[in-house]
Amino acid sequence: MFTEHDLRELVEFVAPAPVLSLYLNTDPSEGNADFHRLRARSMLKDINLPQDVEAIHRYLDFEYPFTGGGVAIFSCAQEGFFRGIPLAVPVRNAIHVGDRPSVKILAGLLDSYGGYGVVLVDKQGARLFYFHMGTLVEQEGIMGEAIKQVKRGGASSFPGRRGGVAGRTRAVEEQIERNMKDTVEYATRFFEHHKVRRILIAGTDENVQQFRSHLPKSWLSLVVGTFPMSMTASHAEVLQRAMQVGNEAEKHREERLIEDLITFAAKGASAVVGLEDTLQAVNQGRVQTLVISEGFRKVGYRERETDFLTTQPSEEGINEGRYIKVYDVVELAVNHTLRSGGDVDVVMQAEKMEKAGNIGAFLRF
Template sequence: MITQEKFQTLLSFEPSEQKVLTLYLNTDSGEEPTEAIKLKAKNLLGEANCMEADVQAVETYLNHSFDWKSPGLAVFSSRDGDFFETFPTAVSFRNRLRITPKPYLKPLGHLLEHYAHYGVILVDRIGARFFTYHLGELQESDGYMGEEIHKLKQGRGSSAIGRRGGTGGGSREEENARRNLRDAANVAAEFFSNKPIRRLFLGGTAENTAQFRDLLPKQMQSCLIASFVIDMNAGEHEVRAETLKLLNTANAEREKKLVKTLLGTSASGGAAVLGLDDTLQAISNRRVQTLLLSDGFQLPGYVDYNSGFVVANLAKSPLSEPELTAVDDVIDTAFTLTLNQGAHVEVIRDNPDLENAGNIGALLRF
C-alpha cells in the first residue's frame, strides 16, 4: 500500500537525463479477463519503445509477480537509475502511460486525498458492525450485539397490559430497540475514538440510520457523509463496494463545490487566478493555497528546478530558454512544485466549468 511517506519520497525524486516510465492500470479482473488487461498494458507500453529495459521490467512484473487481486496498479520505472516501484491499490485507475523526468503522481495523489481513512457503521435494532478503511482496504472491524427483541403475539397481552397501565409489548420492543441503539452508539464512539477517520458512512434501514445518527457524538456526526440501505449481515466485500460508490459520489460533489468557489472568488476579484499563465506565475511566487487541475490536462513548458520557477510561455519568463529545462508536461511539474510548497492540489474530473476556464486555476494565500 502506498503511504504518505512513500508518496513524499516519490515527490522528492531528483530528475536526471534518464526518464521515468509511469504506468497506471485498471487491473480489476472482475470487469474483464486478465489477458485482456495485459494486452491493454502491452499496447500502452508500445508508446515507450525508447525505454526497452523499463518496458521489459513492467511486463515481467505483470506476468510473474503481480497477484491480480488488486483492482488498481501504479508502476514507476527508471532502470538505468535502478528505480522500480509498484503500488497495487484497492481502487482502480484510468489506464495511462507517462514518460517524464519525475514520477507522474497526479492519480496517486488523488487516491491519497479522496480515499484515505474512512469508516462505516452498519446498524439495526439489535446491534451494529464497525469498519475502518484506508485507500479502499479494510483496516479493522468489530461489532456490538444488544438485547434480542421478542415480539409479543397479537392479542396476547399487549393491549391488556396497556389497559392496566403497564408497558405494552410494542412499547417494550421500542424501548429495547432504543436502548440497543444507544449502547451501539456508545461502543461505536469508543471504537472510532483513536482512529483518524475523515469520513463516515451509515448503513441500514432509513429509520434505523436516522435514529442512530442522532445518538452519535457531535464530532462523529460532523464526519458523516451519507447513509445507505444495506442488510446488517452483508458481506464485507459488499460493504466496501457500496461505500466506494458513495465516496465517488461525494468526491464529485466536493469537486463541483471547489470549482464553483474558485470561479466565484475570481469573478469577485478575490484571491484566485484562472488560466495557465497566471496560475503558473502564482506557483512560481509560492502564493498558491489550493491548485485545481483538470484530470488529463498536459502541455509542454519550462522549469527552473533550483528556484521552483515554472512557465509555459517564454514571452512571460524573466529567464531565457537556455536557463530553463524544457519539460513535456509542465502541468505535472506544477503539480509537484505545488505539493512541495506545502499547498493543496485537487485533480478535477469531467468538469466543463473548469475546462472552459482553461483547465487550471488556484485559490491563493494572499
C-alpha cells in the same frame, strides 16, 4: 495498501536520471493477464530506457497478480529505484518520462477512493468498516446489551416524549440510548485510528438518525451520505453500496468545490483559476488546494535552476537555455503543491471547470 505517506515518498524522489512512470488498467473485464501485458509492451515499445522497460516487464511477468483494477509502476534503474503499486480500482492507461515519478493519477485516486469509514448500526451495536482505494482494510464490531421489547402498551412511557414507539418502556429507551452512545464512542475511536476522510452511515432511518444525533460535530462534518442496509449484509455488499453512495456524494462535493473556486477567484478572495495564474501561485508556495480536471495536461516550461513553472517563458530565457520544455507542466504543479504541504483535488470533467481553464487553486494567503 497505497497511502498518503507512500504518495509523499514518491513526491520527494527527484533523480538526475530519467524516471519512467507507467499506469496500466488491468480490469479483468477488459481482458486476461496476457492481454494486459501485451498492452504494456505496446505502450513501452518506443521508450529508450532499456533497463527500466525490462524491470517493468519483469514485474508484470513474475510479480503482479493481475487480480485488481490497475497498477502504477515507477522505475529509475540508474538510481536503483523501483515501485510497483497494485490498485483495486481501475486506472487510466498512461506513460510518462521525467526527473520524478508522475503522481497526478495516484493523487486523483486517493482523492476519490481514499479513507472511507462505514458504520452499519442498529439499536444494540454496530459493524465498522474501513475501505481504502476500493479495498476492505479492516472491520470491527461492537455489541451492547440486548434490547428486550415488551408486548404491553401502545407508546413509550419515557417522560416528556410525545407519542413514542409501541412496545418500548422507559428502560428499553434508556438501554438503546446507552448502546448508541457506546457505539458512537467506539466508532469515533475507529475513525480516528484509521484517519478516515469520509464517513457513511448505514441502517434503518431511525437508527441512522439516532447515531448521527450523538456523533460529535467534528466527525459529523465528515458524513457524506447514508443508506439502508441489513446488519447481516456481507462486506462486499457494504462496499458496493458505499462506493455508489460515496461516488454520488463526491459528484455533489465537486460541484460545490468548483462553484466556490470560480466565485472566490472572481472576487479575488484567496483563489485563482486558469493555468498561468495557478502556476504563479504554485511557484510562490501559496497553494492550499490545487484543483484540476481529471486528465488535464499542458506543455510548459521549467526553469533549470529554480524549478519555476510557466507557459510563458521569456525569449531571452529560452535562448540562454534557462528553461526546459516539459510535456506536462500540470504534473509538475501537482508535485510542487504536494511538496509544499498543499493538497490536490482532481475533479471529473465539468463544463464550468473547463470554462475556467481546467485548473485553479485555493490559496493560503
